[in-house]
Amino acid sequence: MQDAEDAVQDAYLRAFRFFGGYRGGDSRAWLLQIVRNTCYTRLRSKPSHLSNTTFDEERHIEECGLETPEMIAIKSADIQLVRAAIQELPLKYREVLILREVEAMSYAEISKVLNQPLGNIRTILFRARQQLKRDLIKRYETFQHQADGR
DSSP: OHHHHHHHHHHHHHHHHTGGGOOSSOHHHHHHHHHHHHHHHHHHTSOGGGGGOOOOGGGTSOOOTTOOHHHHHHHHHHHHHHHHHHHTSOHHHHHHHHHHHTSOOOHHHHHHHHTOOHHHHHHHHHHHHHHHHHHHHHHHHHHHHHHTTO
């Protein structure tokens, strides 16, 4: 948690320092590019064991009081399957997929943040979705076999 806060602090300081060079346009994409580059710089300087840290979904999801225990268990299993599949995607796929689906960024915004041509973003996102779909089908089938006791 402290590392994330430090990275954000560094990114905002860099953005403030280089604000004079900002040429207008999409400020969100500009700032996210600075945050992304700052995080990658910090990650390169840290030991590799930090990349194995898992995200605790339970801490970040509000529980609905109307759900039954069975519904909660099913949702939890689905979340675990999706999270595992996303975490195993290659970094370039995972990054584009999260920017598009979680951050709801446009293709043009993602192109600016990742400094990639728009055509590459479309291709990478298509391939990421296809691989995620294949992985989820495989994981779901494995999960079903285990649940059926096979």
